[in-house]
Amino acid sequence: MPHALVSREQRDRAKELRQSMTRAETLLWRYLKAGRLGGLSFRRQAPVGKYIADFVCHTAWLIVEVDGETHDFEERVRHDQVRDAWLASRGFAIMRFTNEEVLQNLEGVLATIGGMVRTRGALAPLPDPPPQGGRERQRPRLEESR
Numbered sequence: 001m002p003h004a005l006v007s008r009e010q011r012d013r014a015k016e017l018r019q020s021m022t023r024a025e026t027l028l029w030r031y032l033k034a035g036r037l038g039g040l041s042f043r044r045q046a047p048v049g050k051y052i053a054d055f056v057c058h059t060a061w062l063i064v065e066v067d068g069e070t071h072d073f074e075e076r077v078r079h080d081q082v083r084d085a086w087l088a089s090r091g092f093a094i095m096r097f098t099n100e101e102v103l104q105n106l107e108g109v110l111a112t113i114g115g116m117v118r119t120r121g122a123l124a125p126l127p128d129p130p131p132q133g134g135r136e137r138q139r140p141r142l143e144e145s146r
Contacts, residue, residue, distance in 0.1 A: 010047045021045070024102035025054060025066045028109065032064075037114050038121075049090065051083050056092075060120040063087055064113060065096045093120055 021029065021044070032042040032055055046056045048063065055064040067080075084094045095116055097109050 010050075010052065022066065022068055022099055024068075024097075024099035027106060028055070028064070028066060028097075028102050031106070031110055032113075037110065037117055040117060048087060048092070051087065053087075057117065060117045061091050061093060062113075062116060062120055063092050063094045065094065066099060066102055067096055068099050 025044070029042075029044050031037075033044070035041065037057075040057050040059055042055045042057045042064075044055055046053050048056055053063040054066050056062070057064075065080075080096075087094055093116060095113060097112075102109050
């Protein structure tokens with residue numbers, strides 16, 4: 001999201017989360033940041049609306065969450081459900097993996113994310129950007145940008 005739409009507190013919180021990522025998040029980030037999923041760009045601990053996503057690919061409208069032990073508590077599960085519903089209502093697909101899944105089966109996690117990216121590319125064209133200087137300009141769809 002553009003900085004103008006993100007509060008200073010939210011930017012500071014995202015920065016703090018980037019500096020304290022779990023081992024699983026760090027491992028997954030190593031692969032996502034290298035563009036190994038079709039050359040797509042992911043951002044880590046990125047503000048999306050009033051929430052901060054572990055990883056977001058704006059091109060595919062995809063959010064990837066890596067859940068730790070705190071996500072086992074009933075209150076946290078309810079919070080995640082509300083959050084996921086809000087994000088989905090804005091067009092994002094949300095994928096959740098546990099720390100354990102990432103640490104023990106990174107290849108499988110990456111393959112699952114890759115499959116979703118391919119699906120999202122085919123099913124979720126990006127909205128048209130506003131006209132620039134009176135000209136209509138279309139963003140390429142995911143499959144066209146490869």
